[in-house]
Amino acid sequence: MKIIADENMPLVKELFEPFAEVELLAGRNITTAHLTDADALLVRSVTQVNSSLLQGSNIKFVGSATIGTDHIDHQYLDHNGIQFAYAPGCNAQAVAEYVLSGVAYWAQHRQKDLAECRVGIIGAGNVGSKVAQVLELLGINYLLNDPPLESQGDSRSFVPLAAIQQCDIVTCHVPLAKDGQYPTYHLINEEFLSGMLKGSLLINSSRGAVLDNEVALQASKSEQSIDFILDVWENEPELNLELLNETLIATPHIAGYSQEGKIRGTYQLYQAFCQWQGIEPKVTLKELLPQAPKWNVPAQIDSQSGMLYQSLQPFYDIKQDDSHMRQVMSTVIREGGATITEEFDSLRKNYPQRLEFLELG
Numbered sequence: 330m331k332i333i334a335d336e337n338m339p340l341v342k343e344l345f346e347p348f349a350e351v352e353l354l355a356g357r358n359i360t361t362a363h364l365t366d367a368d369a370l371l372v373r374s375v376t377q378v379n380s381s382l383l384q385g386s387n388i389k390f391v392g393s394a395t396i397g398t399d400h401i402d403h404q405y406l407d408h409n410g411i412q413f414a415y416a417p418g419c420n421a422q423a424v425a426e427y428v429l430s431g432v433a434y435w436a437q438h439r440q441k442d443l444a445e446c447r448v449g450i451i452g453a454g455n456v457g458s459k460v461a462q463v464l465e466l467l468g469i470n471y472l473l474n475d476p477p478l479e480s481q482g483d484s485r486s487f488v489p490l491a492a493i494q495q496c497d498i499v500t501c502h503v504p505l506a507k508d509g510q511y512p513t514y515h516l517i518n519e520e521f522l523s524g525m526l527k528g529s530l531l532i533n534s535s536r537g538a539v540l541d542n543e544v545a546l547q548a549s550k551s552e553q554s555i556d557f558i559l560d561v562w563e564n565e566p567e568l569n570l571e572l573l574n575e576t577l578i579a580t581p582h583i584a585g586y587s588q589e590g591k592i593r594g595t596y597q598l599y600q601a602f603c604q605w606q607g608i609e610p611k612v613t614l615k616e617l618l619p620q621a622p623k624w625n626v627p628a629q630i631d632s633q634s635g636m637l638y639q640s641l642q643p644f645y646d647i648k649q650d651d652s653h654m655r656q657v658m659s660t661v662i663r664e665g666g667a668t669i670t671e672e673f674d675s676l677r678k679n680y681p682q683r684l685e686f687l688e689l690g
């Protein structure tokens with residue numbers, strides 16, 4: 330058995346080598362030629378898994394150590410009897426912690442009292458639910474929008490997008506879907522942005538094209554003064570540097586990059602692979618996860634004075650990720666050395682260790 334795996338997947342050799350020869354490659358460089366003698370392929374979100382990659386190969390198992398699966402041609406896998414596994418929920422807490430740090434930074438920067446603010450969450454799945462849990466912990470009001478879950482009878486209360494538009498903070502947690510009953514491609518468009526409150530905040534950590542980036546650029550320069558926190562970018566990794574310069578916070582698709590999130594991602598594929606092979610897993614997730622110090626949730630949030638942001642800084646500081654990205658991307662513009670894609674990928678590959686700090690259960 331031979332497995333080709335993305336080199337940015339922690340513990341993949343440790344977990345899979347007892348069963349197979351494991352070859353690690355940069356996700357963007359995996360080609361059909363690498364797969365001719367391989368049986369399984371383990372990817373992250375940067376590898377497009379479709380007929381042009383898999384045709385003529387012997388691949389019988391594809392695993393993606395991610396939550397989003399818009400890089401996977403599910404129809405092709407189904408038609409060709411290829412087993413598929415992914416990692417729902419693996420990094421949901423990391424994204425929720427990213428959103429919390431972003432919201433706290435915004436509140437300090439714009440002198441907002443979060444106790445007086447309302448957050449609109451679009452997409453109430455794994456990530457959106459964790460974000461809601463964090464807001465509840467801090468006593469911050471929120472509304473949920475999720476027409477698919479609402480139509481399935483989910484017992485939580487949901488509001489239409491028009492109500493989300495009237496929130497002080499809007500955060501997107503939907504999958505990228507170009508068609509179907511509930512498309513999300515450019516869900517945040519000119520109509521949505523122009524109806525948002527003056528001086529409000531929009532966070533996108535879902536997929537770049539959920540937000541029309543061209544329209545976001547115009548909105549960021551308009552009198553509406555909307556702040557943007559963007560982790561994901563349309564046409565990523567070739568992001569629009571003009572938009573980056575207009576954002577309050579810009580990061581290179583790392584919202585979910587906690588150590589625990591990445592380890593859970595690999596482990597969920599390990600479990601699925603063992604099940605597919607009829608093998609009993611030999612390692613437990615608990616053995617692999619680091620023990621991290623936890624944040625003491627303040628009894629009262631004083632966000633205007635910056636206390637909330639400051640108390641979070643020792644655990645995770647979104648501003649550090651933002652500063653690093655701006656500094657690196659400014660050298661691309663000034664020196665014309667490495668390309669945007671190379672720098673974007675390098676920021677992600679060399680992302681420092683980050684540990685989860687909330688006890689969410």
Ligand SMILES: NC(=O)c1ccc[n+]([C@@H]2O[C@H](COP(=O)([O-])OP(=O)(O)OC[C@H]3O[C@@H](n4cnc5c(N)ncnc54)[C@H](O)[C@@H]3O)[C@@H](O)[C@H]2O)c1
Binds near residue numbers: 417424451455502511
């Ligand atoms: N930036 C990162 O590092 C990072 C990390 C994890 C996930 N993500 C992205 O965030 C997205 C959300 O992740 P998740 O685990 O919560 O996914 P999920 O599938 O658990 O939840 C998505 C929710 O969106 C809802 N939804 C679908 N279409 C909708 C629409 N048109 N309007 C409103 N709601 C809609 C679904 O019903 C579902 O409840 C993922 O698809 C992934 O692309 C990004």
Ligand SMILES: O=C(O)[C@H](O)[C@H](O)COP(=O)(O)O
Binds near residue numbers: 337374585586
């Ligand atoms: O969908 C996800 O889980 C995240 O977007 C994912 O973690 C992105 O990271 P990548 O797979 O590109 O390393």
